[in-house]
Amino acid sequence: MNDDAIPARPTASGSRTLRRAFGDLNAGLRNRELWLHLGWQDIKQRYRRSVLGPLWITVATGVTAVAMGLLYGELFGMDIKVFLPYVTLGFIFWNFIQASILDGSVVFSTNEGLIKQIPAPVSVHVYRVVWRQLIIFAHNIVIYAIVFAIFPQPLNWTALLVFPAIVLFVLNGLWVTIVFGILSTRFRDIGQLLTTAVQLVFFMTPIIWTTTSLHNTTGQTSSRLKLVELNPMFHYIEIARGPLLGEPVEFYHWAIVLGCTAVGWLMAILVMRNYRARVSYWV
Template identity: 35%
Template sequence: MDSMQTTPATGYTPSPTTPEPVLTLLPEKGTSYLRHAWQDLLSGMKLARLGATLGWLDIKLRYRGSILGPFWLTASTAVMVAAMGVLYAYLMNMDVHKYLPFLTLSLVLWGFVGSTLQDGCTTFTSAAGLIHSARMPYSLHVLRATVRNLLTLAHNIPVVVVVFLWFRVAPSWSWTMGAACALWIFDSFMATLLLGILGARFRDVPPIVASTLQILFFVTPILWAPELMKTGQDWLLLDPFFPLMEIVRTPFTGDIVNTAIWPAALAWSAGLTVFTFALFARMRARLAYWV
């Protein structure tokens, strides 16, 4: 019987059959890679509150059942500064009143760098269950890891405050200090995104990063001051961590920033941003298959 005819028994006239929707998958072409990557970043920023909450939850779960919790980091940093400060000041023949604040701030900043890079390698692999079960922007997981490392950094700030007050170090408050902190947060987000992509594709990235950080810890002026190099200080600008450390460390210790530091820091940050965004735009669609 034709579908448009009336059924004698009920008098019901059935409607024409509605065709089922067809899902068509088209490959990304041209600038669609960049557009989708940019939309992912914007969507992640709109969920910034959720990312901050997840980062705070990670800290609570990591130290659940501990008496001091994350303040164990504060205690360990204070012990390290007290043990190393006097010894290295004596070995390098430096004034302890000048060297100890320098060392304290350097160790705290480097701790943030190390935790950011090491956690960045597992940003997406550690969130594999959430990536497979819910459709969320990838940048949200990057924001979660960034907030988690910023909270860890915040627990070490009291050590810096105590040392600066003890030795009466007066920071040079200016707009460059705020700009340097903002640049650090932005670079930590980009570095986490970059290493998250590489760590999801190549599982050898975490040990490579850990080994590289050990080398850079001694090459970068962390334990030793740049002034100890009588000649060749310009070569330090080839180390991406040196200008980024200097733009924060120098104003806080009350020193004058070298004129070449800020251009070098901005150049390294621009290179990191361009490379990371291009890689994210190209590999974003494959991340779910790698984790």
């Protein structure tokens, strides 16, 4: 038998390539009409037959932020004019982070029927989650506008830095949804672990408390503050909250967030390359 007649065995699956991974991301981006519609429908469905509708997003976040701000401001002896805007912004940006992680981890398992019925790129569901979080963020930022009108902050041109911060939040929301969404579809316990971890990280992040309370009586940086800086969420909150409070944000906060974003996207591309094609079988 002629050896030339024997076809060569493929050394790797054709679907497990970087080109296919990037192709999925690009195809999903081009299908923006689909994920824009699905993301908005998620919001409408959640508040279906409600009198206020999506405005409940603003009401719920506003009540929580104001209640926490007043309570912990009284407990810590903080000036409410400064502390309430601080807590409000902390809650608004934390909600974006928390929802991106938790909603992203179940995005595929909760959309099993849609994934099996509609031949769409996997990334469509990723963009859908982040778009939904942007809609919720737009509702919640109204709370800060109201608080700012009551307690004006010393804003300057650095307030514009909130826009690159939001871009970084979106980029991180995308890779978080890809990584945790795909892995949680295969290993369902990951979603439960993330729920517990996010709750713990909330109390470890300066949202309802301030870093100034961790300084020594001499004004020097304490070891407790150094531990807080090991928490990546601290830096994410700082780059977004600082500009809207008129506070300078040190460059190292941006550097850490940029580093986390780069590492996260490397993980996302690897996960997309290796496991993207298996999502429809795992759901």
